[in-house]
Amino acid sequence: MQDKVAKATSIVIADYSGTNVKQQVELRAAVKKAGGEVVVAKNTLLDIAIGKGKLSDSLNGMNAAVFAYDDPISPVKALFEFHKKTEKLIIKKAYMDEQVLSEDQVVALSKLPSKTELIAKLLMILKSPGTGLVNVLNAGSRNLVYALDAVAKKQ
Numbered sequence: 001m002q003d004k005v006a007k008a009t010s011i012v013i014a015d016y017s018g019t020n021v022k023q024q025v026e027l028r029a030a031v032k033k034a035g036g037e038v039v040v041a042k043n044t045l046l047d048i049a050i051g052k053g054k055l056s057d058s059l060n061g062m063n064a065a066v067f068a069y070d071d072p073i074s075p076v077k078a079l080f081e082f083h084k085k086t087e088k089l090i091i092k093k094a095y096m097d098e099q100v101l102s103e104d105q106v107v108a109l110s111k112l113p114s115k116t117e118l119i120a121k122l123l124m125i126l127k128s129p130g131t132g133l134v135n136v137l138n139a140g141s142r143n144l145v146y147a148l149d150a151v152a153k154k155q
Contacts, residue, residue, distance in 0.1 A: 001039075001041060001045050001046070001048075001049040002048075002049045004037070004039065004049070004067050005049045005050055005067075007067075007069055008067040008068060008069060009068050009069060009070070009071070009072035009096070010067075010068040010072035010073075010075075010076065010094060010095070010096040010109075011050065011065055011066065011067055011068070011094060011095045011096070012065070012066040012068075012075075012076055012079060012091065012093075012094040012106060013046070013055055013058050013059065013063050013064075013065055013066075013091075013092045013093050013094065013095075014063065014064050014066065014079065014083075014089045014090060014091050014092060015061050015062060015063055015064075015089065015090035015092060016040070016062055016063070016064045016088070016089060017061060017062040017090075018088035018089070018090075019086065019088045019089065023082075023086055023088065024038075026082065027064075027079070027082045027089075030078040030079075030081065030082055031066055031075045031078045031079060033078070034068075034071075034074040034075045034077065034078040035068065035069055035070045035071050035074050035075060036066055036067055036068045036069060036074070036075025036078070037066070037067045037069070037075075038064050038065070038066055038067075039064065039065045039066075039067060040062075040063075040064050040065075041065065043059040043060065043063060044059075046059055046063070046065055047059050050095055054095060054100055055093055055095060055100060057093075058092035058093040063092070066079050070115070071114055071115040071116070072096060072109075073109060073110070073112050073113075073114045073115065074114045074115070074116075076094070076106065076109055076110045077110050077114060079091070079110070080107075080110040091103055091106055091107070093106065094106045094109065096109075
């Protein structure tokens, strides 16, 4: 368990007591597809692995820990999409960058763009000045062609 905690970029604790086995399998598949893992373990093991006392107040009842490995946000988004669809989970707290996040902070985290989305936006921003420069450079020759065409039509 400590290896998973050390490898994880974010960890979300959620109460899964209202879900059935089929829904749990769906949740595990969605989180795994997003680059994370859902682990059901004893609350004391989670508390010891994360750090004694850091999430103790949220580790009561039937809890699942969602570990995000590469992208800290994509598995959280998958968790919240499942939560919106079924309304059976209770999102408790999260642990990220040596900080404990409240439920409201976890909700805000789920609304952030994922790493892939941010890279795509960055590439579009970097690409746009080059496209604009090509258009400006082509505008002079294009305008000359239009002017010559207008003169030719006039005669």
